[in-house]
Amino acid sequence: MSTLRFSQAVDLAVRHAMDEDDGVVVFGEDVPMIRRELLARFGPARVRPTPISESAFLGAAVGASLGGLRPIVEVQLVDFLTVGLSALVNEAAKVDTFSGGRWQAPMVVRATCGGGYGDGGQHEQALWGMLGGIPGLTVVVPSNPADAAGLMLSAIAHDGPVVFLEHKLLSDMWLEWMGGSRRKSVDFDLPASGIEGAVDDPPVPVPIGRATVLREGRDIALISLGVGVHRCLQAAQLLANDGVDAAVMDLRTVAPLDRTAITEMAESTGRVLAVDEDYTAGGLSGEIAVAACAGRPSVRFGRVTTESTIPYARDREEAGLPNVGRILDAVKPLLE
Numbered sequence: 001m002s003t004l005r006f007s008q009a010v011d012l013a014v015r016h017a018m019d020e021d022d023g024v025v026v027f028g029e030d031v032p033m034i035r036r037e038l039l040a041r042f043g044p045a046r047v048r049p050t051p052i053s054e055s056a057f058l059g060a061a062v063g064a065s066l067g068g069l070r071p072i073v074e075v076q077l078v079d080f081l082t083v084g085l086s087a088l089v090n091e092a093a094k095v096d097t098f099s100g101g102r103w104q105a106p107m108v109v110r111a112t113c114g115g116g117y118g119d120g121g122q123h124e125q126a127l128w129g130m131l132g133g134i135p136g137l138t139v140v141v142p143s144n145p146a147d148a149a150g151l152m153l154s155a156i157a158h159d160g161p162v163v164f165l166e167h168k169l170l171s172d173m174w175l176e177w178m179g180g181s182r183r184k185s186v187d188f189d190l191p192a193s194g195i196e197g198a199v200d201d202p203p204v205p206v207p208i209g210r211a212t213v214l215r216e217g218r219d220i221a222l223i224s225l226g227v228g229v230h231r232c233l234q235a236a237q238l239l240a241n242d243g244v245d246a247a248v249m250d251l252r253t254v255a256p257l258d259r260t261a262i263t264e265m266a267e268s269t270g271r272v273l274a275v276d277e278d279y280t281a282g283g284l285s286g287e288i289a290v291a292a293c294a295g296r297p298s299v300r301f302g303r304v305t306t307e308s309t310i311p312y313a314r315d316r317e318e319a320g321l322p323n324v325g326r327i328l329d330a331v332k333p334l335l336e
Helices: 006-020 036-042 054-066 078-092 128-132 145-157 172-179 227-241 259-269 284-294 314-320 324-335
Strands: 002-005 024-028 047-049 070-077 108-113 138-140 162-167 196-199 212-215 220-224 246-250 253-255 271-279 300-306
Touching (some): 006 145, 006 162, 006 196, 024 054, 070 078, 078 128, 128 162, 128 253, 145 196, 220 259, 220 324, 227 246, 227 271, 227 324, 246 259, 259 284, 271 284, 271 324, 284 300
Parallel strands (some): 070 108, 220 271
Antiparallel strands (some): 212 246
16 A cells, blocks of 8 residues: 555556556547656557547547447546547447447546636536436546545446546646646645545555445535545534534545435435535536435435636635535525
8 A cells, every 4th residue: 555646546547457458548638748657668559649639539539449449538628528529428428328238438538627726617617517417428536546546447447438537636746737836826725635645556446336425424414526525524524613513425426426325315414515516507416416305305405516607816716616615604504
């Protein structure tokens, strides 16, 4: 077991998968530079650069997966997936159903997501709610290095397309590249417990579609994923100082969503707050609400989400994204 940073943990899982299976390949924009350790180990035939054309290399990944490979295709920002959605939504996600199970597209789309560092609404979206609503598409969002490594192993082994999202505030490498040295005057709210942690070597696979409870509580359940989990843990500690016993659940997977775990948590606390960095309308928080109220319609439900386009101005950005202050404000009416 080693202490690794978030991106290191993911790369460790990728390395082990590439050691075990020659069919695992990595490609995307600037990949030989970003994954230079993988390039040195596996060579340019398995770690390849691509042109700056998401539609082209996502389409290539679909073809490669149908041809017997297990590609890991890197898209620098989840926002840019919208450029190549046809390959992912209309081909990879549907080929299993359309072929009656005779064909699968075992590919992983690795992308960063999330805001909190000043790049605005074209570069800081979550979009996991939109992606998670597509039948045939699996979407995972880890919150710590051990889960990141374990979910990546499971994603590579999965016989279908998986979108693997890394929140940039958890990934020091991506944060430095996209929002670090050129913004030295900006104070980023980084959760230390998510950026670095103990990871088994080889990593232990984490089951896709299974949430985990990080903190038990009887008064209210705070349910989130990615960096939001750490905001919830911070809020739960502050609530404990006021005598409120808050549970914290890490969903880890958007699709398939662990509805059973959400329902059980709602039944045990009677109050649920979804903390979701995705958009309010049509997002993940609505699905959490359905699952929370499935077994107990009297459950009191609230949500803290991103309600509009993320602005560039850091003060407005911070006010609009789910943060500890907004979580605490949303808890109060649920406890009344």
